[in-house]
Amino acid sequence: MDRTFAALADPTRRRMVERLMRGEASISELAGPHEMSMPAAMKHVARLVEAGLVSREKRGRSVICRLEPGPMEAASRWLDENLAAWNARLDALDLYLAKQKDQGK
Amino acid sequence: MDRTFAALADPTRRRMVERLMRGEASISELAGPHEMSMPAAMKHVARLVEAGLVSREKRGRSVICRLEPGPMEAASRWLDENLAAWNARLDALDLYLAKQKDQGK
DNA sequence: ATGTTACTTAACCGTATGGTTAACTATCAA
DNA sequence: TTGATAGTTAACCATACGGTTAAGTAACAT
Numbered sequence: 001m002d003r004t005f006a007a008l009a010d011p012t013r014r015r016m017v018e019r020l021m022r023g024e025a026s027i028s029e030l031a032g033p034h035e036m037s038m039p040a041a042m043k044h045v046a047r048l049v050e051a052g053l054v055s056r057e058k059r060g061r062s063v064i065c066r067l068e069p070g071p072m073e074a075a076s077r078w079l080d081e082n083l084a085a086w087n088a089r090l091d092a093l094d095l096y097l098a099k100q101k102d103q104g105k
Numbered sequence: 106m107d108r109t110f111a112a113l114a115d116p117t118r119r120r121m122v123e124r125l126m127r128g129e130a131s132i133s134e135l136a137g138p139h140e141m142s143m144p145a146a147m148k149h150v151a152r153l154v155e156a157g158l159v160s161r162e163k164r165g166r167s168v169i170c171r172l173e174p175g176p177m178e179a180a181s182r183w184l185d186e187n188l189a190a191w192n193a194r195l196d197a198l199d200l201y202l203a204k205q206k207d208q209g210k
Numbered sequence: 211a212t213g214t215t216a217c218t219t220a221a222c223c224g225t226a227t228g229g230t231t232a233a234c235t236a237t238c239a240a
Numbered sequence: 241t242t243g244a245t246a247g248t249t250a251a252c253c254a255t256a257c258g259g260t261t262a263a264g265t266a267a268c269a270t
Binding site: 002006009011017021069078085 | 106107108110111113114115116119122123126127128172174177178180181183184185187188190191194
């Protein structure tokens with residue numbers, strides 16, 4: 001999870017992920033819109049791969065990258081579960097306060 | 106968003122967030138279960154505050170921290186929207202492949 | 211065979227991160 | 241007033257991050 005969130009903490013990598021949502025892409029295609037050197041793009045892709053967000057496959061002289069949704073789903077689940085718990089607690093608090101007010105009559 | 110994901114990329118900070126889900130806590134309460142020095146805890150809290158995930162309020166000689174759900178909701182939304190787009194694309198691909206197969210008859 | 215394209219690796223640089231210790235301030239209790 | 245508690249600040253340290261340039265390898269086109 002550490003690596004997932006860390007990978008998504010960089011705007012360039014989030015743009016890469018957004019691009020990969022719309023289908024496979026080579027490393028240079030991912031680098032394209034970002035005005036960056038190949039080594040920089042490689043490092044970003046490497047971090048996405050380390051996080052399990054992306055898989056790589058050598059095809060001819062290109063390396064095509066594909067999105068792996070697992071880690072993002074896990075991150076989403078963590079956020080949703082925690083937000084749900086937080087909302088549940090607030091609801092319980094509201095209910096408690098309403099009851100207190102009611103008793104105060 | 107950078108700061109939100111970066112803040113959540115550290116396990117200690119995620120534990121702090123999980124703790125804050127269950128209600129307010131002082132900095133030393135947040136540091137408690139993690140066997141860490143106060144300065145370390147302070148830096149983690151500072152990063153959570155910078156990311157907008159937590160607000161601080163001085164109360165007596167303690168500083169109580171409260172969770173602010175906005176940034177987490179935004180992060181959750183980004184993940185969900187992108188995962189939905191990815192699933193939609195896969196569904197469309199399946200449909201296309203099914204149609205191809207049908208024509209092949 | 212030569213050149214071009216796509217990727218890789220190595221070395222380096224400045225800055226940020228996560229942690230420490232030590233010294234300081236502020237609040238509350240005895 | 242003396243002392244303990246909670247927090248803060250400053251200085252330092254090792255490692256990781258995001259980027260660069262330079263020099264390499266692998267695959268394809270002519």
